[in-house]
Amino acid sequence: MDSWDPLFLDSLVEQGFQVTVFDYSGLGQSTGEPSYNPASLARDIIDLIGALKLGKVVLGGWSIGGIAAQIVLAQAPQLVSHLVLIATTPPGPLVKRGEQLFYTMAKRENSFDDFVSLFFEPASPASRDAAVASAKRLAGRTLDRSPEVPYEWAGRQLGDEPKNPVFPVDAVLQALKTTSIPVLHLGADHDIVFPVENWYALNGQLPTLHLVTFPSAGHGPQLQHPRAAAMHIAAFI
Secondary structure: OOOOOHHHHHHHHHOOOOOOOOOOOOOOOOOOOOOOOHHHHHHHHHHHHHHOOOOOEEEEEEOHHHHHHHHHHHHOHHHEEEEEEEOOOOOOOOOOOOOHHHHHHOOOOOOHHHHHHHHOOOOOHHHHHHHHHHHHHHHOOOOOOOOOOOHHHHHHHHOOOOOOOOOOOHHHHHHHHHOOOOEEEEEEOOOOOOOOHHHHOOOOOOOOEEEEEEOOOOOOHHHHOHHHHHHHHHHHO
16 A cells, blocks of 8 residues: 555545555455455455445556456446556557566565666656655655565566566456446556557557556656646546
8 A cells, every 4th residue: 555655645635536545465464365366456356345335436556456457347347437547558469568677676675776767767857856756755654554565476476577468358358448437547658567558559449548648757657746647537537
């Protein structure tokens, strides 16, 4: 839970949203068996929506969480009013793979420079300044923090090199092609994990897809532009 920039979450609240964040089973403060399997993560989401009696929700997901959110849309569309995806990948074959650097960084304890390389654009002074500000906000919570996901475990789950496809589930792609549920993807022009070009390659195939791409940004556009990201989401809803 503590990977979410508090200014982004607060900005969503200021836009009128009731925001619910959680740790997946076995990760952070949650009990159970840990997994990065998107189908398992999707079950967690469906179970949580039911347990909290949330009804139909605006469902958001970042990175791997965005893959899980797409599965929820396919399996339980009655629970989703809008789908908000952040820096994630679509199902099916990709026109551009992620970069090897991400898989290298996933297998080591990360430095601040790694944080910048992953979530921001190292070549941009403005992006690096935003990284400093976001890192300070993320470090601001000192009580009851969710434990970090061990990099040794995460690295094994992610593998050694970029995959194509990352998400080979045709049923989910077909759901995106036929859904009437509005879908927003917030991305960046230099995402080393899930390049945004793969969403643009589906132009004309996904009838409800809205694309917002931040320039000189990386895998954490909502970290670099927390207020703007929240405003885009509010305008979309």
